[in-house]
Amino acid sequence: MITDIASDSAGSEIETAAHQHGYISDKDRYLARMRRIEGQARGIAKMIDDEKYCIDILTQVSALTRALQGVATGLLDDHLKHCVLDAAKLGDEDAAIAKIQEASDAINRLVRS
Amino acid sequence: MITDIASDSAGSEIETAAHQHGYISDKDRYLARMRRIEGQARGIAKMIDDEKYCIDILTQVSALTRALQGVATGLLDDHLKHCVLDAAKLGDEDAAIAKIQEASDAINRLVRS
Amino acid sequence: MITDIASDSAGSEIETAAHQHGYISDKDRYLARMRRIEGQARGIAKMIDDEKYCIDILTQVSALTRALQGVATGLLDDHLKHCVLDAAKLGDEDAAIAKIQEASDAINRLVRS
Amino acid sequence: MITDIASDSAGSEIETAAHQHGYISDKDRYLARMRRIEGQARGIAKMIDDEKYCIDILTQVSALTRALQGVATGLLDDHLKHCVLDAAKLGDEDAAIAKIQEASDAINRLVRS
Numbered sequence: 001m002i003t004d005i006a007s008d009s010a011g012s013e014i015e016t017a018a019h020q021h022g023y024i025s026d027k028d029r030y031l032a033r034m035r036r037i038e039g040q041a042r043g044i045a046k047m048i049d050d051e052k053y054c055i056d057i058l059t060q061v062s063a064l065t066r067a068l069q070g071v072a073t074g075l076l077d078d079h080l081k082h083c084v085l086d087a088a089k090l091g092d093e094d095a096a097i098a099k100i101q102e103a104s105d106a107i108n109r110l111v112r113s
Numbered sequence: 114m115i116t117d118i119a120s121d122s123a124g125s126e127i128e129t130a131a132h133q134h135g136y137i138s139d140k141d142r143y144l145a146r147m148r149r150i151e152g153q154a155r156g157i158a159k160m161i162d163d164e165k166y167c168i169d170i171l172t173q174v175s176a177l178t179r180a181l182q183g184v185a186t187g188l189l190d191d192h193l194k195h196c197v198l199d200a201a202k203l204g205d206e207d208a209a210i211a212k213i214q215e216a217s218d219a220i221n222r223l224v225r226s
Numbered sequence: 227m228i229t230d231i232a233s234d235s236a237g238s239e240i241e242t243a244a245h246q247h248g249y250i251s252d253k254d255r256y257l258a259r260m261r262r263i264e265g266q267a268r269g270i271a272k273m274i275d276d277e278k279y280c281i282d283i284l285t286q287v288s289a290l291t292r293a294l295q296g297v298a299t300g301l302l303d304d305h306l307k308h309c310v311l312d313a314a315k316l317g318d319e320d321a322a323i324a325k326i327q328e329a330s331d332a333i334n335r336l337v338r339s
Numbered sequence: 340m341i342t343d344i345a346s347d348s349a350g351s352e353i354e355t356a357a358h359q360h361g362y363i364s365d366k367d368r369y370l371a372r373m374r375r376i377e378g379q380a381r382g383i384a385k386m387i388d389d390e391k392y393c394i395d396i397l398t399q400v401s402a403l404t405r406a407l408q409g410v411a412t413g414l415l416d417d418h419l420k421h422c423v424l425d426a427a428k429l430g431d432e433d434a435a436i437a438k439i440q441e442a443s444d445a446i447n448r449l450v451r452s
Contacts, residue, residue: 021167034158041154044184045147054134054192055215061185062222065178069226069337071157072174077330079167080306085322088314096311102168104303109175111295111336112451113182182450190443193419198435201427209424217416224408224449225338247393260384267380270410271373280360280418281441287411288448291404295452297383298400305393328394335401339408 023078033071040064072110079103136191146184153177185223192216249304259297266290298336305329362417372410379403411449418442 023030041064047057080103087096136143154177160170193216200209249256267290273283306329313322362369380403386396419442426435 021164023161023167023170024164027161027164030161031158034154034161038151038154038158041147041151045144045151048136048140048143048147051134051137051140054136054188054196055219057136058185058188058192058219059222061181061188062219062226065181065185065223065226066338068174068178068181072171072178073330073334073337075167075171075174076333077326079171080310080326080329081323083167084306084310085314085319085326088311088322089319093311093315096314097307100303100306100311103306104299106168106171106175107302107333107336108299109172110178110333111299112292113175113178179451186443186447186450189446190439193423193439193442194436197419197423198427198432198439201424201435202432206424206428209427210420213416213419213424216419217412220415220446220449221412223446224412225405247390249387249393249396250390253387253390256387257384260380260387264377264380264384267373267377271370271377274362274366274369274373277360277363277366280362280414280422281445283362284411284414284418284445285448287407287414288445288452291407291411291449291452294400294404294407298397298404301393301397301400305397309393332394332397332401335398336404339401339404 021078021083023075026074026078030071030074033067037064037067037071040067069110076103076106076110079106134191134196136188139187139191143184143187146180150177150180150184153180182223189216189219189223192219247304247309249301249308252300252304256297256300259293263290263293263297266293295336302329302332302336305332360417360422362414365413365417369410369413372406376403376406376410379406408449415442415445415449418445 040060044057044060044064047060079099084096084099084103087099153173157170157173157177160173192212197209197212197216200212266286270283270286270290273286305325310322310325310329313325379399383396383399383403386399418438423435423438423442426438
């Protein structure tokens with residue numbers, strides 16, 4: 001059983017009963033991607049410490065940015081296919097609209113970041 | 114004395130004698146920023162492990178992306194103000210043009226990533 | 227009565243009967259935004275023709291890019307709130323998933339462009 | 340003879356005598372690209388007016404965004420190779436630094452837009 005959001009959460013979620021976040025089924029894959037991203041960040045810090053050429057560092061920063069965007073679009077896709085669709089299937093249109101609004105706000109932040 | 118690029122480097126640099134990369138004077142600040150970015154990546158992994166709400170995770174991914182872009186535009190600025198200008202001041206126009214071309218390629222990768 | 231897609235269309239749409247695209251209710255507003263964007267593009271061409279300063283032109287290009295992103299995220303929001311939700315309300319989960327997949331692909335293209 | 344900036348200009352330029360903006364030699368090519376971009380904007384307005392499928396419209400918006408980014412990175416490259424380098428060759432380091440700062444600010448706006 002999944003408890004949706006821990007009590008210390010920022011709590012932006014609109015609750016739907018017994019709902020499981022979309023990405024949970026792929027949790028291990030997402031964790032592996034984030035560990036790799038963390039390693040990439042550490043590698044860039046090492047390049048700076050070793051005083052590598054700026055342009056070579058920038059190439060790694062671009063690669064890291066793309067890896068992050070891959071995680072973001074994956075999470076969004078899972079959110080739409082699970083959180084939004086589950087709300088819609090429960091016939092709760094207000095909840096579905098609210099979740100879509102959250103997704104749209106997140107897309108805005110991603111597209112502009 | 115700075116050795117420009119270690120012998121195991123990918124070696125995309127066009128050498129100019131006794132030149133110091135632009136970001137070196139700010140090295141500690143860049144290292145601190147990368148450590149913070151690494152911490153943000155670790156925080157996102159923990160959010161996934163704790164099964165936090167997807168949208169809250171996406172907000173952190175956007176913040177991390179913006180932090181990375183800040184490092185990238187900072188490195189570019191330093192590259193232009195030091196590596197490019199140093200080459201130009203040495204009167205070596207070919208080297209300056211080559212370094213600008215590298216910068217332009219890096220900008221392309223950043224704008225599209 | 228809305229005919230969904232003209233016969234000469236690229237036809238990527240997955241049909242749902244008598245469905246109206248989300249943006250149609252705001253059609254006039256979207257048309258006005260696109261006319262303004264067209265005017266911005268014409269203004270940039272004029273700046274180039276008048277040999278204005280490159281950086282001033284770049285400022286206008288960034289403004290135009292942001293205006294376009296605003297149209298794109300607006301269309302996406304409307305797509306999710308209408309096309310996706312309408313399919314979900316009809317109980318057609320496959321159609322809803324297919325429409326979300328199209329949206330996710332579009333988000334990918336936007337985030338990376 | 341090129342007059343650098345018309346008197347009605349916003350005037351953000353730091354003047355260097357008898358200098359020609361980098362993109363001028365490619366002016367016709369840039370004008371052709373902007374005319375094509377204007378046509379793409381008009382095509383998207385027509386798709387909206389014809390009530391085409393939202394996702395097909397989004398594909399065209401992404402293509403237009405990429406075309407604009409191509410113009411922007413081209414202008415930046417020309418700015419660096421001409422305006423910045425010309426200032427550096429004149430031995431005017433302050434002017435060169437000022438022009439690089441303008442370029443960095445423009446890169447920031449592009450990367451974040």
